[in-house]
Amino acid sequence: MSIHLIVLAAGSGSRMESDLPKVLHQIAGAPMITHVLSVAHAIETDVRVVVVGHGGDAVRDTVINLDEDIRVVEQDQQLGTAHAVTMAVPVLKDATGDAVVLYGDTPFIRPDTLSAMSAARKDGADIVVLGFNAADPGRYGRLLTDGDTLTRIVEWKDATEVERAVTLCNSGVIMAEASTLLRLAGAVGNGNAAGEYYLTDIVELGRTEGLTSKVVTCPEAETLGINTRADLAAAEAVFQANARRDAMNNGVTLLAPDSVYFSYDTHFGRDAIVEQHVVFARGVTVESGATIRAFSHLEGAHVGAGSVVGPYARLRPGAELSNDVKIGNFVEIKNATIADGAKVNHLSYIGDAEIGAETNVGAGTITCNYDGVFKHKTKIGERVFIGSNTMLVAPVTVGNEAMTATGTIVTRDVPDGDMAIGRPRQENKTGLARRLFQKLRAAKAAVKKG
Structure with a gap:
């Protein structure tokens, strides 16, 4: 069964210090959102929804130029990732099958990774979260597990010191049955340190309903998010290294x-x-x-x-x-x-x-x-x-x-x-070169004396 895509691309990207919407900054000659949507060409997708906000018209034009069948919806207020996902309800309210949430500023998620998440869904997980083991977990959200079951996702701001010591981190990419994903996103509250509606809260909400959540992991480089010009340069370097390797392998x-x-x-x-x-x-x-x-x-x-x-x-x-x-x-x-x-x-x-x-x-x-x-x-x-x-x-x-x-x-x-043959006839003027140079040198000498 095909997968519905929800791509969140509403952020202002203030740390980019740019008038250009963050997701339109280029990697390897294409806006980063183009890289995200290219996943649709490598896996079987159904409805594709892009949620826009800051610079929405420019993002909309770019997306529609890629494929006029992509649906674009607007998030007037950026209240968090769960709120952004609910913007897709009018488009996906009658959708069947799975939906996956991607991010317009995280351009390197591979089709194979989404296929692995889909396989976990088929194996019985109601909600599948993409995680990675971070070399430096920093301020990433942490994935808390009980055996192979994901019990909770906690944002760094809300985490205890013990929870911050966990190195299994959240990429933000989530897959679930479309109606389940939208319903749970709509039920998320904002009782946290940032006052935002976090999509990650659907894991705990689902658990109270008896739904199971699993983690699929990928390399950390695949989850690289772009927030600054330095991140953009790092992403370019990642792309080029991968492209060079692939070219030589082929x-x-x-x-x-x-x-x-x-x-x-x-x-x-x-x-x-x-x-x-x-x-x-x-x-x-x-x-x-x-x-x-x-x-x-x-x-x-x-x-x-x-x-x-x-x-x-x-x-x-x-x-x-x-x-x-x-x-x-x-x-x-x-x-x-x-x-x-x-x-x-x-x-x-x-x-x-x-x-x-x-x-x-x-x-x-x-x-x-x-x-x-x-x-x-x-x-x-x-x-x-x-x-x-x-x-x-x-x-x-x-x-x-x-x-x-x-x-x-x-x-x-x-x-x-x-x-x-279309050029003037050549004429040689006898001795003219010598006479001309003599005249010029004499003039130069006179200038020096003066």
């Missing part, structure tokens, strides 16, 4: 793993090679056997099998490289398709263009694609030789097996097989 060679940065959606084929100091922004796929050389930056790009990019290359959104393409040093590609075996090796800008198979683009070539208002396209055919320092003033087409002479400015279409 057959990618990273020559200096700690210097490579991934986006949340970077994809690799086997036997890809990534050299030092490479950044993958959002929307990049690198196919099998491709090499990304040092100090390159890729975003919104596809790199075909066997292609080589860099060093010092930039692929911008819409860069589509087919197989065995060579993109060399200090080359920028934007919104352009490069066909099999084509080469753009040095110091060139290719934007809004199509380049055919086996074409060679010489150093210093620029597709002049922008007239100040509109973008225009350059089309270059197959087996074309573009001479160094060619300016292609779009819209323009260069036919198959054509050529441009070095330094040419192409303003008209070049038919198949033709050579375009």
